[in-house]
Amino acid sequence: MNENIFTTVCPGCSIACGMYVREKDDGTFDIDWRKDAVVNAGKLCRFGVRLSANLMNATSKVDGNEVEFSDAVTAAGKAISDGATFVSVGNTTCAEHLALMKLAGSKGAVVNTGMGAFSSIPAECHPTMGVGIPFDAIESAKKIILFIDPYEQYPLLVRRILAAKKNGAAVTAVGWKAVSLADDNKTIDPANYESELALDSDSVIIAELNPSTDPERVMVLLNLAKASGAAIMFMKPFVNAVGCDLASKKTEQKSLDQIIAEINDGSIKTLVCLDSDLIEIMPDETAVREALGKLDNLIVITSRTSAITDVAKIVVATEPLYKKAGTIVNAEGRALHNSGEGTDGIDAIGTMLGQPVGMYDEVHAALLATLGIDAVDERVIPAYEKPDYAAMDANPTAEAVETALVYAGGPFLWNGMVDDNDFVEMNLDMVLANSLLKGIPAKITSDAGEAAVKFKVSDVAPGVVLSNVKLPMTTGMVTSVTVSR
Amino acid sequence: MEVGDCYIGWATDEDIRTRGASGGLVTAMLAAALEKGLVEAVVVLKKLGEFEAVPVVTSDPEEVKAAAGSMHSVPIVLSRYLDYGTKVALPAKPCDARSTIEQAKRGQVDIDTTYIVGLNCGGTMHPAVTRDMLDVMYKLDPADIEGEEIDKGKLIFETKDGKEHAIKIDELEEEGYGRRESCQYCDVNIPTMADIACGNWGVIGDLAGKGTFVEINTEKGIEILKNAIDAGAVEITPADDKGKAIRAKVDGAMMNVAAAANKKYLSPIEGSHLDYYMNALSDCINCGACKTVCPVCACGEGAKCTDFSSASDTYKMSLFHLVRFVHLMDSCIGCGQCTDVCPVDIPLTHIYQRFAVPMQEEFEYKPGMDMTTPPFFGVDLIEEGH
Ligand SMILES: Cc1cc2nc3c(=O)[nH]c(=O)nc-3n(C[C@H](O)[C@H](O)[C@H](O)COP(=O)(O)OP(=O)(O)OC[C@H]3O[C@@H](n4cnc5c(N)ncnc54)[C@H](O)[C@@H]3O)c2cc1C
Numbered sequence: 001m002n003e004n005i006f007t008t009v010c011p012g013c014s015i016a017c018g019m020y021v022r023e024k025d026d027g028t029f030d031i032d033w034r035k036d037a038v039v040n041a042g043k044l045c046r047f048g049v050r051l052s053a054n055l056m057n058a059t060s061k062v063d064g065n066e067v068e069f070s071d072a073v074t075a076a077g078k079a080i081s082d083g084a085t086f087v088s089v090g091n092t093t094c095a096e097h098l099a100l101m102k103l104a105g106s107k108g109a110v111v112n113t114g115m116g117a118f119s120s121i122p123a124e125c126h127p128t129m130g131v132g133i134p135f136d137a138i139e140s141a142k143k144i145i146l147f148i149d150p151y152e153q154y155p156l157l158v159r160r161i162l163a164a165k166k167n168g169a170a171v172t173a174v175g176w177k178a179v180s181l182a183d184d185n186k187t188i189d190p191a192n193y194e195s196e197l198a199l200d201s202d203s204v205i206i207a208e209l210n211p212s213t214d215p216e217r218v219m220v221l222l223n224l225a226k227a228s229g230a231a232i233m234f235m236k237p238f239v240n241a242v243g244c245d246l247a248s249k250k251t252e253q254k255s256l257d258q259i260i261a262e263i264n265d266g267s268i269k270t271l272v273c274l275d276s277d278l279i280e281i282m283p284d285e286t287a288v289r290e291a292l293g294k295l296d297n298l299i300v301i302t303s304r305t306s307a308i309t310d311v312a313k314i315v316v317a318t319e320p321l322y323k324k325a326g327t328i329v330n331a332e333g334r335a336l337h338n339s340g341e342g343t344d345g346i347d348a349i350g351t352m353l354g355q356p357v358g359m360y361d362e363v364h365a366a367l368l369a370t371l372g373i374d375a376v377d378e379r380v381i382p383a384y385e386k387p388d389y390a391a392m393d394a395n396p397t398a399e400a401v402e403t404a405l406v407y408a409g410g411p412f413l414w415n416g417m418v419d420d421n422d423f424v425e426m427n428l429d430m431v432l433a434n435s436l437l438k439g440i441p442a443k444i445t446s447d448a449g450e451a452a453v454k455f456k457v458s459d460v461a462p463g464v465v466l467s468n469v470k471l472p473m474t475t476g477m478v479t480s481v482t483v484s485r
Numbered sequence: 486m487e488v489g490d491c492y493i494g495w496a497t498d499e500d501i502r503t504r505g506a507s508g509g510l511v512t513a514m515l516a517a518a519l520e521k522g523l524v525e526a527v528v529v530l531k532k533l534g535e536f537e538a539v540p541v542v543t544s545d546p547e548e549v550k551a552a553a554g555s556m557h558s559v560p561i562v563l564s565r566y567l568d569y570g571t572k573v574a575l576p577a578k579p580c581d582a583r584s585t586i587e588q589a590k591r592g593q594v595d596i597d598t599t600y601i602v603g604l605n606c607g608g609t610m611h612p613a614v615t616r617d618m619l620d621v622m623y624k625l626d627p628a629d630i631e632g633e634e635i636d637k638g639k640l641i642f643e644t645k646d647g648k649e650h651a652i653k654i655d656e657l658e659e660e661g662y663g664r665r666e667s668c669q670y671c672d673v674n675i676p677t678m679a680d681i682a683c684g685n686w687g688v689i690g691d692l693a694g695k696g697t698f699v700e701i702n703t704e705k706g707i708e709i710l711k712n713a714i715d716a717g718a719v720e721i722t723p724a725d726d727k728g729k730a731i732r733a734k735v736d737g738a739m740m741n742v743a744a745a746a747n748k749k750y751l752s753p754i755e756g757s758h759l760d761y762y763m764n765a766l767s768d769c770i771n772c773g774a775c776k777t778v779c780p781v782c783a784c785g786e787g788a789k790c791t792d793f794s795s796a797s798d799t800y801k802m803s804l805f806h807l808v809r810f811v812h813l814m815d816s817c818i819g820c821g822q823c824t825d826v827c828p829v830d831i832p833l834t835h836i837y838q839r840f841a842v843p844m845q846e847e848f849e850y851k852p853g854m855d856m857t858t859p860p861f862f863g864v865d866l867i868e869e870g871h
């Protein structure tokens with residue numbers, strides 16, 4: 001038995017916890033703990049621990065038939081026409097993302113990272129929205145405001161917040177569900193954030209930015225940070241979302257919703273997705289599947305098998321992330337280099353561009369220039385400029401529904417992976433009001449259908465049904481529903 | 486050569502002898518075991534950095550030779566990498582050796598084909614703590630470190646400019662640095678349960694730093710040492726009484742230090758036990774890392790602790806841990822792996838040891854010390870008439 005050991009990061013979220021992957025002769029792998037990793041001393045959440053059970057390598061395909069990698073690359077090269085639309089949300093290395101940008105550029109297009117908020121918010125805010133603060137800095141904050149549930153969404157932030165509490169920090173959580181480590185759990189009208197939260201320059205705001213985030217909400221939080229002088233950190237669901245955003249600089253970005261709308265109105269005919277499964281990422285799976293079915297060409301360049309590889313016309317299967325040569329930039333802005341030397345993905349994109357060799361060196365040099373560094377050193381975070389920005393007019397949409405099914409997106413949800421999380425959470429009042437009984441699934445009904453789901457009684461806000469998995473009858477991150485037995 | 490004999494030994498290869506922690510005997514013995522076909526594989530630590538190494542199972546003697554030297558900031562238990570049925574040898578700190586024995590009792594390791602080359606151990610440090618300690622206590626940049634050793638109770642770092650920087654371990658531990666908590670109260674320093682126990686205690690005179698003190702514990706111990714001598718990889722000389730006495734004295738002193746730490750850290754729980762466990766486990770995120778990394782857990786996927794608990798439970802306390810407290814009370818050796826990997830920094834080893842040690846004392850069973858005593862939860866199938 002021989003093993004190859006890769007020093008890499010967990011692909012589950014933008015924390016990018018350090019880990020080893022032990023790959024055996026037969027291609028199967030196990031994870032192992034990298035205790036000397038700079039990110040979280042190699043500690044991993046359930047997603048990282050169970051990675052090998054959930055990650056399945058992709059297979060190259062054309063029209064549903066398995067083909068050689070090179071044939072898939074040739075077919076993709078031919079099918080990618082001028083006018084194609086490109087998406088890469090940040091599930092792969094900066095090198096592959098930059099190579100795709102080159103390919104897109106050659107077709108007169110840009111690569112969309114799917115974070116629509118970047119296009120609706122002034123460019124001077126982008127550095128603050130993109131790169132967060134060092135995780136160590138969370139530990140020395142005096143006040144922490146959570147607009148996320150760290151336990152479910154970003155579990156490896158929990159230890160940072162607990163360390164801050166030990167150092168005397170006060171923690172307030174503003175969200176759908178009470179967070180047990182918070183000293184105070186609140187529901188606050190965004191108009192009153194400033195007065196009720198009383199932040200200052202020793203405070204840290206932790207929020208999330210994902211493709212479905214309402215830009216107006218981001219603006220409210222940016223305003224709050226500006227007015228108080230607090231540091232703000234937008235966590236992202238995708239491991240290299242920050243790196244891909246930095247690489248993309250200020251190019252005009254379409255939101256994923258916009259892309260789906262343009263597929264539906266016929267203006268997008270060819271879609272190229274680099275390690276970006278819109279069926280998994282977008283809340284309304286049925287609507288996305290319907291739209292993708294209207295494309296002439298759906299070309300997926302990916303390292304793993306997922307819902308989108310089943311419906312793509314062409315799948316170019318690349319090596320898993322842990323094997324790729326290249327760099328990831330995590331939520332802190334820290335550049336982390338893989339020990340792997342795989343260049344399947346880069347070579348594939350290079351070949352489509354007519355540049356089958358030398359692409360890696362070129363794009364890696366471009367990345368270093370973007371980060372302003374000579375070499376990647378995981379222990380030194382590059383210096384990022386965060387210019388001041390003007391306060392904005394912001395009117396976040398109120399979620400005015402009586403009973404709402406809300407997605408609490410964690411690594412399993414964003415990666416469409418099944419886990420021990422096939423249940424919803426609601427508070428005891430809702431359980432009693434709807435005569436739900438332990439052991440009998442709750443029936444959850446929306447305009448789009450119904451589902452019978454196990455439930456758990458938790459301290460969630462009145463009227464909220466919280467889910468960690470995607471349910472078939474949802475139409476958005478928040479869906480109006482009724483609950484019955 | 487007989488069980489109970491003590492020798493001072495060293496590698497005949499000058500390079501291995503120099504790179505080895507105290508004479509390279511262990512490396513030479515492991516490499517010779519592979520080269521002569523005594524074993525098919527060896528588990529060693531592949532060095533990736535000054536504070537970073539990853540266990541590898543290798544059949545390449547060169548990889549074994551490259552692994553010479555002790556890494557005090559690599560707190561990993563190697564028994565987890567053993568494959569049932571493979572003829573294998575491993576260097577083993579007492580926790581590596583004890584967990585191998587407990588796994589063997591549960592049918593996960595074939596003790597007859599496993600050569601346990603014991604290493605005395607005074608403790609390991611977590612690499613992240615080592616880095617902080619270098620910064621705060623030694624005022625050194627971790628990137629400048631080129632070597633490290635423990636001598637006369639001091640932790641000494643060598644920097645690239647050839648200078649040595651020493652601070653007393655007691656002083657470091659008072660400031661919260663130094664050895665991991667579980668190593669501080671571990672009271673097994675000499676791996677008597679291994680086939681052969683190797684260390685630097687008791688190596689005196691001209692051989693100090695250039696020889697390894699070896700005690701033969703089993704016939705397999707004789708076999709692996711003789712194999713290396715026959716291969717010309719190792720030379721030995723009988724240990725003298727003075728060396729033996731020094732070794733026993735240092736061991737005794739270390740046991741006293743451990744007993745004091747045991748008192749400090751593992752005192753009985755005061756007040757409500759229910760409150761203690763609820764508070765201690767309140768941040769558990771059900772990740773399963775502690776179970777996966779546990780070197781004495783022999784259950785695999787379909788385990789009682791996971792079968793009896795689910796993320797959808799509304800219980801205010803983790804059933805997963807409650808089951809594990811009971812299930813591990815006759816095997817928990819306090820190796821510290823669960824604490825090291827816990828993503829929410831629950832001091833799990835501390836909590837598990839606080840539960841297990843009183844039970845182990847009650848049943849007069851110390852896990853992993855020998856193959857003859859079955860676990861107190863074990864059912865003796867022969868006695869039961871099966
Ligand atoms: C953490 C640690 C603490 C020790 N403390 C003491 C002590 O207090 N008193 C004493 O007498 N001796 C102690 N030793 C043993 C001593 O350092 C030497 O390992 C021993 O004398 C054998 O020397 P050698 O030159 O023959 O070994 P080498 O030829 O250098 O071979 C060492 C072997 O140990 C393996 N190894 C290195 N680090 C580790 C680790 N962290 N965990 C598991 N395996 C490892 C290597 O892969 C290699 O195979 C300790 C060893 C370690 C690893």
Ligand code: SF4
Pocket residue numbers: 010011012013014015016017043044045046047048049154155156157411
């Ligand atoms: S999913 Fe995120 S928090 Fe969990 S192990 Fe992976 S990177 Fe760390």
